[in-house]
Amino acid sequence: MSLTLYFHPLASYCHKVLIALYEAGTPFTPRIVDLSDAAQRAELASHWPLCKFPVLHDAARGRSVPESTIIIEHLDRHAPGPRPLIPADPDAALDVRLWDRLVDQYVHNPMQEIVLERIRGTGADTAPQRALLDTSYRLIEQQLGTHAWLAGDAFTMADCAAAPALFYATTLQPLPPVLPALGAYFERLMARPSVQRTLNEARPYFRFYPYAEAIPARFR
Ligand SMILES: N[C@@H](CCC(=O)N[C@@H](CS)C(=O)NCC(=O)O)C(=O)O
Secondary structure, eight states: OOEEEEEOTTOHHHHHHHHHHHHHTOOOEEEEOOTTSHHHHHHHHHHOTTOOSOEEEETTTTEEEESHHHHHHHHHHHSOOSSOSSOSSHHHHHHHHHHHHHHIIIIIHHHHHHHHHHHHTOOOOOHHHHHHHHHHHHHHHHHHTTOSBTTBSSOOHHHHHHHHHHHHHTTTSOOOTTOHHHHHHHHHHHHSHHHHHHHHHHGGGGGGSTTGGGSOGGGO
């Protein structure tokens, strides 16, 4: 098989790419990386010196691709599924890329920072990251309007980004009930088979998540 994904089943940015792969039904070899294992860490670093996952190795093209967004772009171009995750229309594609970026930077990254702070245990104030999550929730509520998915009527890369970001963010900062479109969108994401498969595969590892007790019982 030409495609190998280096990842960890608990890692949120890896979820983003797994959801894209499952949406497309693209075959790949899964390689779980235990970063505490020196040999596995060295193997990941041989593909991507920053030693972050996910990384996709495409043997047919002789290249390793880091960064979840670029991996999905690569997959959509070279191993597309029945429905594109980035639309062919350039303006629609720009919207998908915009919402992918907004979700990564203003939902996913602050969520990661709050989790990392609990791991470090320095007692640093996470109120700014929590406030940013609240602002992003309101932004997504406005964006959703009447359409089902983040960048329109089709499920796209923006939704691959939003599912894991919101899944973990809501364990830290619950969705306010005054944002009904976001609440309904969250339920649609969680009901998506590609997302359910990704969460099912993460379940055995949830006990290692620093806020495991905040994961709703229905997902555990
Ligand atoms: N911008 C990167 C972020 C990747 C990232 O932060 N990955 C985390 C897991 S979700 C990681 O590798 N953490 C381990 C580490 O930083 O040592 C992407 O989109 O792929």
